[in-house]
Amino acid sequence: MWTLALRGGERVAVVAAQWNDAFGVVTRGRVQLELRDGEPGPVLGRDAGFWLRGTGVRALRNPGRRTARVRIATPGAGTVTCRSTHPRTPVTERRRNDMNSTNDTGIAAGPASGRTSHTRRLRGLAGTGFIATLAAMVATTLAAALARAVGVDFEVPDGGETIPLSGFAVVTGFFSVVGVVIAVALRRWSARPAQRFVWTAVALTAISFVPPLLAGADTATTTALLGLHLVPAAVMIPTLARSLRTRTV
Structure with missing residues (x-):
């Protein structure tokens, strides 16, 4: 021994x-x-x-x-x-x-080969996250445009402002990037990155439902906003979780 x-x-x-x-x-x-x-x-x-x-x-x-x-x-x-x-x-x-x-x-x-391989995997995960972010932004914007076409005005009572389509893209892109950062951090420091990422992402998605429910908008707008929170989650969570599993398990 x-x-x-x-x-x-x-x-x-x-x-x-x-x-x-x-x-x-x-x-x-x-x-x-x-x-x-x-x-x-x-x-x-x-x-x-x-x-x-x-x-x-x-x-x-x-x-x-x-x-x-x-x-x-x-x-x-x-x-x-x-x-x-x-x-x-x-x-x-x-x-x-x-x-x-x-x-x-x-x-x-030497440790160089291990570090190089690890860096390459992190870059691959980040690249996958970037592509998924673009897909989430496009999917959410198209879903918002479709909702507006069927009569949802996306008007928020505070100030009477209407959420523009570009606003959906920007917000989706920002929070998707946050998800990618979380995935990269878990890949670097967690022994079970895929499982913990799914738990974290689902919890954050549930928390994101609170603002639309408290905004005081009409039923159609509130329902549409809740649905639009699910669209990027449906794109980002499975994609990043799959990428974390294939690089860790």
Whole structure:
């Protein structure tokens, strides 16, 4: 049994010949499993265990800033009896030392690759959010135009002003960007970003219903405003949640 220390952003490749049938337990920080196809796997917290046999894990990565530690147990490591060219050094001891050595390029790599991959995923999420924001703005504006065409005046009693179509686009764009920022933050710091994003977004959508209900507008305007709050939510929430799942699970 030996301990692997991962600095913030560091990635360590799993070499089958040296990690044969290994079992790991996270003793400090968080560790993300990188799957064989290059996609990031689940993020494991303290006291979480994982088995490498048949799981397709090809690397371990520290997604945080603080050093993470993993206790690795390899069955049979203490009973290796094959002969060595160094008779005074047991094979198991040399094997353990080789695994701990940062000079072994087979299992150790610098943190740059992990950080680059992480940055690329964040940029991909932001790009997806930008496209979803444009789609939400267009969908909401078209829905507002359709509502106005069937007779909804969108007149607010305070001051007797009518909400212009451009106002729907601006407000939708602003709050959609806020949603993207929340998604990026959760992707960076949360172990379950997709699930927590959905909870947060649904809660904020429910809170957004309060102003239309308190505005004192007529029934048609109030109903239309409530419906227009649901349009961008229906675009942004599934899109960002799907993007968070495909990059994290």
